[in-house]
Amino acid sequence: ELKVEQNPLFLSMQEGKNYTIYCNYSTTSDRLYWYRQDPGKSLESLFVLLSNGAVKQEGRLMASLDTKARLSTLHITAAVHDLSATYFCAVVETSGSRLTFGEGTQLTVNP
C-alpha cells in the first residue's frame, strides 16, 4: 500500500525566510500533486509534477520531483504572511488511479 509522508507537519517561520517542505512516498509513481488549503476551504491545486527532475515555480513557491529517491520538495522563498495555509502533497501510483495524500504541513508565516 502506498504511504505518503510529509515533514514537517507544523512549520512556523518569519517573513522573508526560506524553507522547504518534504514529501516522501513508498512506491513508484508517475505523478505528484501539491495543494494548498486555507481554513474552512477546499483544496487548491498548486503544481502537478509528472516526470523525474520536473521543477515548477509559481511566485514564491517552487516544487521539484525526484522519482528515484521518491521525494518531492516544496520550497518557499522569502515567505510572506499570505502563504500561511496547510500544504498537502498527493501521489498516484504508476499505472494506477488511486490518489493518496500526505498528512499535510501547517505553515504559519509570522510578521
Add this chain to the structure above:
Amino acid sequence: NAGVTQTPKFQVLKTGQSMTLQCAQDMNHNSMYWYRQDPGMGLRLIYYSASEGTTDKGEVPNGYNVSRLNKREFSLRLESAAPSQTSVYFCASISMRLAGSNEQFFGPGTRLTVL
C-alpha cells in the same frame, strides 16, 4: 465550466439516518474520488472510480457505498449514519491523461454532522 460541484454544502443527520452526497463534474474527467477530512487531519480516500462503470475501495470504505452514475456524476451514500462519520467530505476529479491537463479539481466540500 462549473468544475466540480457538490450538494448539499451542509447536512445534519441523526444516528441511523441515510443520505446521499452528490458530486458532478463538467470537465469530461475519467477518474473521480471521494475523500473525508477530519479536523486537523489530512484527506482519507473513501472510494474512487477510475472510469465510468468502475469503483474501488479506498482507505476507509466501511459504512459507505458509491455509484458512478455516468461519466459526470459520482455519488456517496451513507446507509446508516454514525457519529464517527461526522466530517467534511470532498469530491474530486482528474483526467488521468498523460497529455493535456493533469490537474485535479476539488469540489467545495460537504460538512456533515451526525448527532
